[in-house]
Amino acid sequence: MRCAECRDALTSYVDGELMPEEAETMRDHLASCAACAAEHEMLQSLSRRLREGLARPRAPDVLKARIRSALSQSTGVLADVTTPGRPWTGLLVAGALIAVVSGGASFAVARREASRPAIAEQVLSSHLRSLMPGHLTDVASNDSHNVKPWFNGRVDLSPLVPRLDSAGFPLAGGRLDYVGGRTVATVVYVRRQHVINVFSWPTEDRTAHTPVTSIEKGYHVVHWSDGGVELWVASDLNARELEQFVTLYRRE
Amino acid sequence: MAHREVESFERLVLPHLDDAYALACHLLRDEHDAQDVVQEAVLRALRYFDGFRDGDARAWLLAIVRNCCYTWQRRYRTDGLSVSYADAETSSQLRGTDTDAGAIRSSDSAVIDRAVASLPPEFREVIVLRELQELSYREISQITGVPMGTVMSRLARARKRLASSLGLLIEEAS
Ligand SMILES: [Zn+2]
Numbered sequence: 001m002r003c004a005e006c007r008d009a010l011t012s013y014v015d016g017e018l019m020p021e022e023a024e025t026m027r028d029h030l031a032s033c034a035a036c037a038a039e040h041e042m043l044q045s046l047s048r049r050l051r052e053g054l055a056r057p058r059a060p061d062v063l064k065a066r067i068r069s070a071l072s073q074s075t076g077v078l079a080d081v082t083t084p085g086r087p088w089t090g091l092l093v094a095g096a097l098i099a100v101v102s103g104g105a106s107f108a109v110a111r112r113e114a115s116r117p118a119i120a121e122q123v124l125s126s127h128l129r130s131l132m133p134g135h136l137t138d139v140a141s142n143d144s145h146n147v148k149p150w151f152n153g154r155v156d157l158s159p160l161v162p163r164l165d166s167a168g169f170p171l172a173g174g175r176l177d178y179v180g181g182r183t184v185a186t187v188v189y190v191r192r193q194h195v196i197n198v199f200s201w202p203t204e205d206r207t208a209h210t211p212v213t214s215i216e217k218g219y220h221v222v223h224w225s226d227g228g229v230e231l232w233v234a235s236d237l238n239a240r241e242l243e244q245f246v247t248l249y250r251r252e
Numbered sequence: 253m254a255h256r257e258v259e260s261f262e263r264l265v266l267p268h269l270d271d272a273y274a275l276a277c278h279l280l281r282d283e284h285d286a287q288d289v290v291q292e293a294v295l296r297a298l299r300y301f302d303g304f305r306d307g308d309a310r311a312w313l314l315a316i317v318r319n320c321c322y323t324w325q326r327r328y329r330t331d332g333l334s335v336s337y338a339d340a341e342t343s344s345q346l347r348g349t350d351t352d353a354g355a356i357r358s359s360d361s362a363v364i365d366r367a368v369a370s371l372p373p374e375f376r377e378v379i380v381l382r383e384l385q386e387l388s389y390r391e392i393s394q395i396t397g398v399p400m401g402t403v404m405s406r407l408a409r410a411r412k413r414l415a416s417s418l419g420l421l422i423e424e425a426s
């Protein structure tokens with residue numbers, strides 16, 4: 001084998017793309033030719049450096065959530081709550097149904113049991129929709145306490161907006177969302193790439209319920225109530241960190 | 253679309269999201285663009301899932317991601333495909349914020365990313381597909397739509413350029 005042939009085949013050789021007999025001929029030449037062997041060595045070390053050094057970014061959880069959300073809408077899994085292409089219609093219908101059921105005061109306990117899962121589902125569906133591009137916040141936090149005042153006059157409850165940046169839960173902002181047929185205040189935090197939505201609205205029930213974590217379609221949903229305020233949190237963050245977040249949020 | 257069909261799509265395609273995202277990041281040099289393009293590519297893949305029955309789901313998805321990247325650049329970037337995005341800022345953006353591995357990786361990574369980013373796209377894509385995703389010439393040929401011989405010659409030329417920019421080039425005695 002001549003050097004020129006060897007050089008032509010060197011790329012295929014380091015990539016393991018030669019036939020066994022061709023590779024054999026290459027090995028023989030490289031064993032006897034210092035110049036080609038040096039070139040071979042260089043290509044191998046270049047390959048090694050690339051494999052170790054090239055950025056290997058992983059798909060962010062926010063992207064995975066966006067894709068899962070889009071896929072679940074294409075199956076009609078969430079079709080009872082959201083209709084693909086017209087996400088608001090189904091939601092408003094669901095809200096209207098709850099409003100009708102709420103008309104009978106004597107069914108308080110049953111209604112409570114029946115509406116819980118429906119609310120959890122709507123909370124999740126609002127969470128998923130918020131992950132679509134441009135839907136996360138109506139007001140982005142500018143680090144000067146602008147989020148809490150933004151809710152004034154927009155909802156009938158001023159939500160808690162504690163700054164938890166130092167605990168690793170930066171405030172992303174706030175928005176209005178729709179859950180259970182009403183406009184609710186939604187405060188948005190971020191943990192690494194994970195979005196945490198906190199929904200809250202006033203309730204007549206003044207008894208406090210401690211937080212309960214449940215899993216809805218693979219997402220964590222935490223629900224509790226504090227002195228006349230009902231709160232729901234949804235995220236794809238792991239349960240341990242999400243519960244840590246809830247503890248910090250409630251401490252304020 | 254039937255629930256079972258979407259389930260089998262999820263099972264075959266979603267495990268390759270990281271690879272899809274890495275390819276899009278290297279081709280577009282922008283995390284946010286890469287996220288939007290990967291989402292668009294996955295939904296497009298779902299639409300064409302009928303046409304995919306067996307074979308390599310990863311190569312199939314990467315081919316769609318690649319096409320979406322170039323369509324995206326034609327649509328949104330006036331500077332076109334021949335411009336590379338090699339400045340330090342985009343290179344550090346590519347690091348991401350959630351990768352623990354990112355913090356560990358040596359400073360050599362920044363040098364290498366810059367060198368790869370400054371390659372023309374047709375060279376950059378073969379390097380990423382070969383060195384990062386360890387695909388065969390046949391798979392790279394399927395993804396890029398060029399013959400295997402062209403894959404090989406592009407890899408050879410891309411490596412020559414990288415060896416030069418990384419200071420590995422051997423002085424020929426002749
Ligand atoms: Zn030789």
